[in-house]
Amino acid sequence: MVFAFALSAALCLGFGFVLQQNAAQRAPMSDFLSFRLLLDLVRMPRWLAGLGLMVAGMALGAVALGGGEISLVEPLLATNLLFAMALSRWQTKQPLGLTGWGGLWLLAGGVTAFIVAGRPQGGHSVTDPLRHWLIVGVMIGGALVLAAVSKRLRMSAEAATLAVAAGLLYGVQDALTRVSGERWTHGGLAALIVSWQPYAVLALGVTGLVLVQSAFETAPLRMSLPALTAAQPLAGILCGVGFLGDRLRTSPGALAWQAAGLAAIVVGIVLIGRHPAMPRGLAEERVRDLQPR
Structure with a gap:
């Protein structure tokens, strides 16, 4: 059931990201990295449909995290890019080709x-509060630094940097979602309300949403979604092993295969994300339309 919920979440997230990017690229650039961006986007039916799918994906992901280790669920959620590719390919009628198939098999x-x-x-979750806050602080602090630095980069690099920042926040959000689920299971609603984790989950979700939509607004999906999809599972796995008590096999052979698997995931994500089937940005479409035929 963990596999089923995680893959269903990946499907909803992949479809939702494509629909959100289709709408976000038409939002005014004056709203870049501003919460006003969300106010403009809620007026677009396509973006609302994408947001609905994203929320459904997060809910399914939360169920999967409640029943399985974050180190298991996060790699499965990374397959959302396969579903994003499927929808984009259906929209563009672009064949997969060697790059698309190679990325698909590397990711899977x-x-x-x-x-x-x-x-x-x-x-058992790590009870040392210093270790807990150190990992969470490094993740959130790194995301904020990346968001600040992104303003000085060229547009394509800016989108990728914002997507990495959002991925770090979403990885921490997934870890805190699991902690919130444990508190609900063991203490009920009363224990959940008085803990800080559910409120942090909400704050991280809204902040990550602004970063993602700003990345979608500035550049084609192929510039942002691979970075987001690669950063989130890596951050989630680090949180899972760091303070949630997840255990992975540590024999030399197992570690080598785990490292190879993570490398294949990242390379596959990059290949799929840069495939021509992924949606173009609005600026890219205008440049293409102005070129002589």
Whole structure:
């Protein structure tokens, strides 16, 4: 059931990202990195449909995180790019070709290799608050630094940098979602309300949404979605092993296969994300339309 919920979440997220980017690229640039961007986007039916799918994906992902280790669920959620590619390919009628098929098999094979070699198992959450806050602080602080630095970069690099920042926040959000689920299970609604994790989940979700939509607004989906899809599982796995008590096999062979699996996931994500079937940005479409035929 964990696999089913995680893959269903990936499907909703992949479709939702494509619909959101289709709408976000038409938002005014004056709203860049501003919460006003969300106010403009809610007027677009396509973006609302994408947001609805994204929320459904997060809810399904939360169910998967409640039943499985984050080190297991995060690689499965990374397959959202396969579903984004499927929808984009249907929209553009673009064949997969060698690059598309290569990226698909690398991503799927990397997820399989990491899960089989690592055999993620749950354990007791780390009770050391210093370790907990250190990992969360480094992730959130890194995301904020990347968001600040992105303003000085060229547009394509800016989109990728914002997407990495959002991926870090979403990885922490997934970890805190699991903690919130544990509090709900063991203490009920009262224990959940008085804890800080659910409020942090909401704040991280809204902030990550602004970063993602700003990335979608500035450049084609192929510039941002691969970075987002690669950063989120890596951040989630680090949180899972760092303070949630997830255990992975640590024999030399297992570690080698896990490293190879993560590398294959990242390379596959980059190949798929840069495939011609992925939606172009509005500026790119205008340049193409102005070129002589």
